Amino acid sequence: MLEMGQTSAAPATGDALVKEISEATFMEDVIEASKEVPVIVDFWAPWCGPCRTLGPALEAAVNAAGGKVKMVKINVDENQQVAGQLRVQSIPTVYAFHDGQPVDGFQGALPQSQVNQFVDKMAALAAEGPLAAAIASANEMLDAGALDDAAQTFAAIIEEDPSSAAAYAGLARVKIAEGELDEAEAILNGAPAEISHSAEIDGAHAKIALARQAAEAGPVEELRAKVAADPADHQARYDLAKALHASGDIQGAVDELLEVFRRDRDWNDGAAKTQLFTIFDALAANDPVALAGRRKLSSLMFA
Numbered sequence: 001m002l003e004m005g006q007t008s009a010a011p012a013t014g015d016a017l018v019k020e021i022s023e024a025t026f027m028e029d030v031i032e033a034s035k036e037v038p039v040i041v042d043f044w045a046p047w048c049g050p051c052r053t054l055g056p057a058l059e060a061a062v063n064a065a066g067g068k069v070k071m072v073k074i075n076v077d078e079n080q081q082v083a084g085q086l087r088v089q090s091i092p093t094v095y096a097f098h099d100g101q102p103v104d105g106f107q108g109a110l111p112q113s114q115v116n117q118f119v120d121k122m123a124a125l126a127a128e129g130p131l132a133a134a135i136a137s138a139n140e141m142l143d144a145g146a147l148d149d150a151a152q153t154f155a156a157i158i159e160e161d162p163s164s165a166a167a168y169a170g171l172a173r174v175k176i177a178e179g180e181l182d183e184a185e186a187i188l189n190g191a192p193a194e195i196s197h198s199a200e201i202d203g204a205h206a207k208i209a210l211a212r213q214a215a216e217a218g219p220v221e222e223l224r225a226k227v228a229a230d231p232a233d234h235q236a237r238y239d240l241a242k243a244l245h246a247s248g249d250i251q252g253a254v255d256e257l258l259e260v261f262r263r264d265r266d267w268n269d270g271a272a273k274t275q276l277f278t279i280f281d282a283l284a285a286n287d288p289v290a291l292a293g294r295r296k297l298s299s300l301m302f303a
Helices: 023-035 049-064 080-085 112-125 129-143 147-160 165-177 181-189 199-214 220-229 234-246 250-263 271-282 288-301
Strands: 018-020 039-044 070-075 093-098 101-107
Touching: 018 049, 023 039, 023 070, 023 080, 023 093, 039 049, 049 070, 049 112, 080 288, 093 112, 101 112, 101 199, 129 147, 129 165, 147 165, 165 181, 165 199, 181 199, 199 234, 199 271, 220 234, 234 250, 234 271, 250 271, 250 288, 271 288
Parallel strands: 018 070, 039 070
Antiparallel strands: 039 093, 093 101
């Protein structure tokens, strides 16, 4: 068995299947690299006993996959910022990224058989060329407002691959765009159990929650005036953040919620942090607003 902190890979190079990285190269080694093959991220620490078991098990499975998936190891003691951005609350924590976005993950040590299944599932993503292209095409239709075409394409993908979290999430997003929030939620609730907590499904749930809030959002200018009159009125600032998000000002919403958290992180049972995570989950993992917001929240949490 490997000693703590060691990996079975050669010294880190651009072609290494398993390597140790820092947050300084996270964008290159994870986000960008995952656009070629899925990348598994193992968050560990030298003092973590279960990490000793999980790390070598993951490395063995990744190496056995023969290049269909890569793995990076991140020491959370030395890279607290990226750990905070990805809401790593205990270790070992494992995330898998594909096409620049987190698609799956788990916490705690698993037996080798389950580790192999997880890696095999991620490696299979690399072979989903036709379906990946279809999903990309459906997303382009959705972004262009061709909702019927997008819905038909996502439905066809689900028929071909009933475990496609991206297709379920995409079909739900079509219904959100149509204002059919209950139907969107029903689609997500009908997804297979094994993908029900995937990043795509969680992100679509977050979009539904934000859409429901938008229907109840108050007037932005009235709430701005209320906050200006009493900057310590956390409820008014929180309501302003929801109204700003409903109006499309996502950055403004994040800024106001960060200010609530800065002033009183425990206000209303940590409502500001919860709302921030809902917004971040609804955005793409590499969205600049999400990345900067997570970084600022992390700095406040560890201040």
